[in-house]
Amino acid sequence: MSSDDSNKRSVGFTSENGKFLGVLPESSRDYLGPLVLIAVCPAFVIVLWHTICNLDGSFLLLLKELKANGPGYIRDIWPSPVDGEAWKLIGSYAAFELALMRIVPGRRFEATATATGHVPVYKANGMASFAITLAAYALLVAAGWDSGVVYDKLGEILSGLCVFSLAFCAALYFKGLYAPSTRDSGTNGAGPLKDYFWGTELYPRVLGWDVKQFTNCRFGMMFWAVGLLCYAHRQAREHGAVSDSMAVSVLLQLVYIAKFFHWEMGYMCTMDIQHDRAGYYICWGCLVWVPSVYTSAGMYLTRHPVHLGAPLALAITAAGIACIWANYDADRQRQHFRAVGGRCAIWGRPAEAIEATYDNGRGGTSRSLLLCSGWWGLSRHFHYVTEISSAFLWSVPALFHNAAPYFYVVFLVILLVDRAYRDDVRCRGKYGKFWDQYCQRVPYKIIPGVL
Secondary structure (H helix, E strand, O other), X not given: OXXXXXXXXXXXXXXXXXXXXEEEEOHHHOOHHHHHHHXXXXXXXXXXXXXXXXXXXXXXXXXXXHHHHOOHHHHHHOOOOOOHHHHHHHHHHHHHHHHHHHHOOOEEEEOOOOOOOOOOEEEEOHXXXXXXXXXXXXXXXXXXXXXXXXXXXXXHHHHXXXXXXXXXXXXXXXXXXXXXXXXXXXXXXXXXXXXXXXXOEOOOEEOOEEXXXXXXXXXXXXXXXXXXXXXXXXXXXXXXXXXXXXXXXXXHHHHHHHHHHHOHHHHOOOHHHHOOOOOHHHHHHHHHHHHHHHOHHHHHHHHOOOOOOHHHHHHHHHHHHHHHHHXXXXXXXXXXXXXXXXXXXXXXXXXXXXXXXXXXXXXXXXXXXXXXXXXXXXOOOHHHHXXXXXXXXHHHHHOOOOOHHHHHHHHHHHHHHHHHHHHHHHHHHHHOHHHHHHHHHOOOOOOOOOO
16 A cells, blocks of 8 residues: 555644644544444443353354344343442452552653653553562462452453443543643544543643553553453363463463563553543543453453464464564664664664654754664564564464454454554654655555555
């Protein structure tokens, strides 16, 4: 496909003082897309859970059930959102992660300044918090806690999170309009629905806690790890042991998540954080979609263990770790390149880059180096290839009896392709002719020679 997206219209986020904050594609994103996602995603999360846990992961069986029972079927399968035991699990977990954010030591990290001059500051304690969380989980299990209860109560947990997170995003909507933490806030001018969906505040904080760091990293991503361990414990309780397929899948995902927390401060400088506001798209997604969809392969394997055998298990593990390493190395290359101002060698050759200048929104110009070497010379988002490959490899231990374990892979393809196009629109608006030069040097968005 061509790298020219100049025919796509866009809409800019602005703060109350009119400063430019970022770009979002227009047309289908205006109203219909947000409305459909807000209406459908909560029900889909419950349907996916029900299909995997109660219908053996069979979407065909789900279709038969829907045909036989009609639309009321979704209402009938919806678990209670006010289950006491589920909320004890949610509340204790959230409180523990909030406490770790505050009390675990970490270096001070300053992210990129916004157009209004705000410099987001974080405590870089993600990897330590991840290690403490896993250690706390191990101690609780050793003390006799049956963590499989998380799987048994997963429907009620997801139902409760669905309802709570919708209300939480509404609170963030009003906070951004009437009590923002920084000047990077306010309506985007397209109406309340889009404001609710995309958010009204870029860097909200509540009682000193950064909202996006908590929802994205310490709740969603951390639950991804803890949830998988709970599923494996549940499988061992039911089948007497953890299958090699579950072990391979969980191991690869834990390696990926550990990589994420090692790189957490790099994540705080990505488009998710620096350009997407704290609304339904980000916060509801991380509070509900991540705990359900991202863990779906392990959720399926809990009651559907597969025997892979040592050769196949080792081959999948090795391939998965290689993909995760490549994904990490791509981020490492770019971070190191930026840290040394481009004065470095990549893959044995001097790093190549395009020097770009842009309006920084504060009455002056700033300079950026657009890396064209290493992984970033293969395509503008080659790391998405390794990310999708990693997800496939931790899903494939389920083999191909049902499609359910692969839903996350399909979703990830859609998410990352969309993100690549959104990033191109944003970068073209920011860098102008320099981005056109970069696209000539690196013509493919994701897959070299294809896309």
